[in-house]
Amino acid sequence: MDNKAFFDLTYGIFLIGAGSGGKMNACITNTVMQVAASPTRVTLSCINGNYTPELIKAGKCFTVGIVDETADYGYIENFGMKHGRDLDKFEGYDVKYDVNGMPYLTDHVCAVLSCKVVSEEDLGTHTLFIAEVVDAVKVADNSPLTYADYFAKVKPRKDETKDERKIIGWKCRICGFTVDGPELPEDYRCPLCDHPRSDFEPIYEE
Amino acid sequence: MDNKAFFDLTYGIFLIGAGSGGKMNACITNTVMQVAASPTRVTLSCINGNYTPELIKAGKCFTVGIVDETADYGYIENFGMKHGRDLDKFEGYDVKYDVNGMPYLTDHVCAVLSCKVVSEEDLGTHTLFIAEVVDAVKVADNSPLTYADYFAKVKPRKDETKDERKIIGWKCRICGFTVDGPELPEDYRCPLCDHPRSDFEPIYEE
Numbered sequence: 001m002d003n004k005a006f007f008d009l010t011y012g013i014f015l016i017g018a019g020s021g022g023k024m025n026a027c028i029t030n031t032v033m034q035v036a037a038s039p040t041r042v043t044l045s046c047i048n049g050n051y052t053p054e055l056i057k058a059g060k061c062f063t064v065g066i067v068d069e070t071a072d073y074g075y076i077e078n079f080g081m082k083h084g085r086d087l088d089k090f091e092g093y094d095v096k097y098d099v100n101g102m103p104y105l106t107d108h109v110c111a112v113l114s115c116k117v118v119s120e121e122d123l124g125t126h127t128l129f130i131a132e133v134v135d136a137v138k139v140a141d142n143s144p145l146t147y148a149d150y151f152a153k154v155k156p157r158k159d160e161t162k163d164e165r166k167i168i169g170w171k172c173r174i175c176g177f178t179v180d181g182p183e184l185p186e187d188y189r190c191p192l193c194d195h196p197r198s199d200f201e202p203i204y205e206e
Numbered sequence: 207m208d209n210k211a212f213f214d215l216t217y218g219i220f221l222i223g224a225g226s227g228g229k230m231n232a233c234i235t236n237t238v239m240q241v242a243a244s245p246t247r248v249t250l251s252c253i254n255g256n257y258t259p260e261l262i263k264a265g266k267c268f269t270v271g272i273v274d275e276t277a278d279y280g281y282i283e284n285f286g287m288k289h290g291r292d293l294d295k296f297e298g299y300d301v302k303y304d305v306n307g308m309p310y311l312t313d314h315v316c317a318v319l320s321c322k323v324v325s326e327e328d329l330g331t332h333t334l335f336i337a338e339v340v341d342a343v344k345v346a347d348n349s350p351l352t353y354a355d356y357f358a359k360v361k362p363r364k365d366e367t368k369d370e371r372k373i374i375g376w377k378c379r380i381c382g383f384t385v386d387g388p389e390l391p392e393d394y395r396c397p398l399c400d401h402p403r404s405d406f407e408p409i410y411e412e
Binding site: 001002003004005006008009010011012031032033034035036037038039040041042043045068110111112113119121123124125126127128130133135136138144146147148169174175182192193194 | 241
């Protein structure tokens with residue numbers, strides 16, 4: 001099994017919004033696609049244990065903001081690399097609510113889908129949601145950001161991040177698994193998703 | 207519901223191979239993504255009624271060839287717009303077989319995944335397959351072809367196809383629905399997936 005083969009799968013970048021019981025959160029994912037028409041259905045895969053899928057399971061609804069090429073690294077970092085249990089990721093943003101009462105943003109997204117969960121399947125590391133799209137709105141004419149373009153154009157290159165900050169841990173950018181400490185052995189593999197060291201990014205001291 | 211919102215979802219292009227009972231076929235789709243790790247799982251959505259998903263349901267396995275930027279329109283046309291019940295799409299190609307005995311090509315693909323169906327869900331117009339990836343091979347270093355690049359760079363532009371050929375029908379490029387006859391009204395919408403006339407492409411007389 002050559003794990004590099006999986007890097008050739010093409011994805012977009014999405015801002016998933018969800019809420020339940022007065023709480024709400026959003027996260028970044030690359031795993032949304034349309035899988036049926038009439039009624040229109042999409043699939044969304046989320047890492048088990050994260051806050052957003054927990055809220056989706058409770059509220060049975062979510063929004064998909066299709067992130068566009070105007071998004072910068074700070075935006076992706078805020079929604080994709082922080083923990084919504086600890087802080088309010090929406091702070092400073094003008095949050096809107098869709099027909100299902102689910103939160104979404106119009107910042108850096110070109111379209112928003114309102115989704116109602118039809119079924120969910122636990123796949124071990126992830127839960128796969130199948131959802132009906134009950135509303136869809138175009139927000140901007142910007143091109144959608146692809147996962148490949150995120151790595152090529154948005155994510156800071158290694159030399160740009162070669163700064164004074166102290167590395168205190170490493171995070172798998174595939175599944176989100178984190179390891180404490182400044183060093184990560186060259187032959188290290190993620191114990192959760194088995195991806196190699198090259199898929200880990202440093203966590204810096206705040 | 208603004209259907210244009212769905213055009214912002216990002217996809218790749220895939221050559222799906224399947225076989226059962228001495229028969230085999232392949233088709234082009236844009237609907238494969240990885241949805242879980244350990245074990246690695248992907249989803250694939252196929253239009254109901256087509257030959258390849260019928261073979262997948264019977265054989266419980268399929269291959270995913272990740273189509274790359276070297277693919278030309280003839281290749282996409284052969285595997286994506288012809289009917290495998292009527293002809294052998296593999297004619298002239300050097301067919302290989304994976305660990306599950308499923309057919310695949312190394313022409314114009316940069317990687318091949320061997321998949322075993324774990325579950326299938328009928329979503330009305332489409333069937334969603336969840337499958338475990340049992341093998342993955344890198345075939346070439348070419349970049350994968352995205353769905354957007356297919357339309358921008360591979361599919362002939364209208365003026366290029368303004369040729370002498372006679373239009374005998376129209377095919378929805380979203381769901382494959384076909385209409386007979388040379389004319390399609392401007393306000394026509396696909397009765398199957400509700401996409402507008404602009405998503406239909408002409409079918410020419412052979």
